[in-house]
Amino acid sequence: MRIFGFLNLILVFNLYSQDLGEIQIYNSENSELIYNQINCIEFDDENRIWIGTQNGLSIFDQTNNTWDNIYQATENSPTPWSCLPTNVITALEWDQFSTPKKMFIGTESGITDVYWESGQFGNQGQQAAWCPAFGTSCSANSDFIKSLLHNNTESQIWVGSTDGLCIEGLGGEGDWLLQNTENGFYSNNITSLRQNLNNNMIAIGTMNGGLVTYDGKFNIYYSSNSTILDNTVLDANFDTENNIIICTPQAGLGVLTNNGSWIWLNTINSSIPTNSLKNIIIDDNNDLWITTLENGLIHYKDNIFYNYSTTNSNLPDNKINCLLFDDDNNLWLGTDSEGLVKINNPTANINEKDEDGGIVYPSIFKTTVFVDLPKLSRVKILNTQGKQIYNKNLSKGLHEITLKNIQNGIYFVQIFSEKLSNWKIIKY
Numbered sequence: 001m002r003i004f005g006f007l008n009l010i011l012v013f014n015l016y017s018q019d020l021g022e023i024q025i026y027n028s029e030n031s032e033l034i035y036n037q038i039n040c041i042e043f044d045d046e047n048r049i050w051i052g053t054q055n056g057l058s059i060f061d062q063t064n065n066t067w068d069n070i071y072q073a074t075e076n077s078p079t080p081w082s083c084l085p086t087n088v089i090t091a092l093e094w095d096q097f098s099t100p101k102k103m104f105i106g107t108e109s110g111i112t113d114v115y116w117e118s119g120q121f122g123n124q125g126q127q128a129a130w131c132p133a134f135g136t137s138c139s140a141n142s143d144f145i146k147s148l149l150h151n152n153t154e155s156q157i158w159v160g161s162t163d164g165l166c167i168e169g170l171g172g173e174g175d176w177l178l179q180n181t182e183n184g185f186y187s188n189n190i191t192s193l194r195q196n197l198n199n200n201m202i203a204i205g206t207m208n209g210g211l212v213t214y215d216g217k218f219n220i221y222y223s224s225n226s227t228i229l230d231n232t233v234l235d236a237n238f239d240t241e242n243n244i245i246i247c248t249p250q251a252g253l254g255v256l257t258n259n260g261s262w263i264w265l266n267t268i269n270s271s272i273p274t275n276s277l278k279n280i281i282i283d284d285n286n287d288l289w290i291t292t293l294e295n296g297l298i299h300y301k302d303n304i305f306y307n308y309s310t311t312n313s314n315l316p317d318n319k320i321n322c323l324l325f326d327d328d329n330n331l332w333l334g335t336d337s338e339g340l341v342k343i344n345n346p347t348a349n350i351n352e353k354d355e356d357g358g359i360v361y362p363s364i365f366k367t368t369v370f371v372d373l374p375k376l377s378r379v380k381i382l383n384t385q386g387k388q389i390y391n392k393n394l395s396k397g398l399h400e401i402t403l404k405n406i407q408n409g410i411y412f413v414q415i416f417s418e419k420l421s422n423w424k425i426i427k428y
């Protein structure tokens with residue numbers, strides 16, 4: 001039974017770290033990047049990366065190696081046509097389904113949208129159409145915008161702010177629905193919006209208001225009605241089994257399974273390096289990439305949490321505010337003080353785990369685990385109190401170990417051959 005898709009295997013004890021491979025750093029000193037504190041990034045369909053910073057908007061055309069910088073619309077602004085209400089850019093969302101296509105720009109003072117015909121963006125967007133004060137009939141759209149989502153199935157724009165959630169096309173004044181604490185939410189501060197492309201469910205992260213899902217109706221997972229461990233959800237994403245994976249600032253990584261139960265991975269029961277997690281995305285191999293509040297970048301692959309920081313890798317900053325893959329499988333990071341980082345095809349840079357000492361699987365099991373040994377080895381299984389519940393010499397090959405009579409919980413498998421291999425398993 002698969003509990004939560006590609007997270008069905010937990011991890012071995014030790015953290016692994018190594019060079020991320022080839023990276024490129026773009027900052028205000030070595031490029032035309034407008035500012036080094038990056039809040040959000042997004043791509044348009046002409047392979048430009050839009051970079052929302054704390055002091056303006058940069059647009060980098062990789063093909064031609066050119067930059068456009070957009071500033072708040074004032075009398076002395078170099079780009080007065082942009083109509084930006086402020087230079088603090090907080091969210092970006094590309095709408096590829098509209099005609100013409102458009103970019104939504106969230107700021108600390110509402111939304112601007114900009115659209116143009118293909119190839120006609122012009123010098124610093126001068127040929128594009130900039131529309132200030134998008135959706136202001138929904139009051140929260142004029143506040144600090146935290147997240148934007150284009151609902152592809154309904155052609156709706158969902159906007160999360162510090163004053164609630166505005167949804168275009170779901171009713172209310174100006175054909176907007178305002179959802180906040182006055183009509184059921186536990187928080188007005190919407191931190192993230194993600195859509196599951198398999199079933200179109202939307203996951204809504206909040207600040208101290210739990211996780212909210214929408215599948216035709218709103219469902220709230222809060223500490224008073226569920227086993228969620230942290231009511232602040234900074235980001236959420238969906239795995240291939242339609243389970244929701246959330247990042248929290250205090251409780252680590254939470255997984256809401258498709259049967260409604262919760263699984264948690266934190267510093268108590270796993271080797272994840274910190275419980276303070278910020279953003280999560282999934283690559284083409286169904287591996288997790290997670291940013292942290294102060295501990296760099298985490299990559300979950302093949303039972304292992306790889307942790308990259310300024311002390312053990314070539315990352316320039318441990319505070320990463322956003323991350324996104326491009327169409328060529330390059331990973332882009334927006335840092336808090338060191339600019340934009342491009343990691344060239346990072347999934348090709350991770351070495352396969354050394355399995356010379358044997359393999360234990362699955363790490364989440366109901367009655368049986370399997371141990372595949374390359375040679376004669378001593379295998380021990382212990383509970384969290386260190387009590388030994390299994391101890392045998394096993395020959396080379398695959399062995400089935402039945403553990404149906406032990407209590408549910410966390411156990412440790414030790415394989416002694418030429419070296420010691422440690423594994424963690426969970427019985428449910």
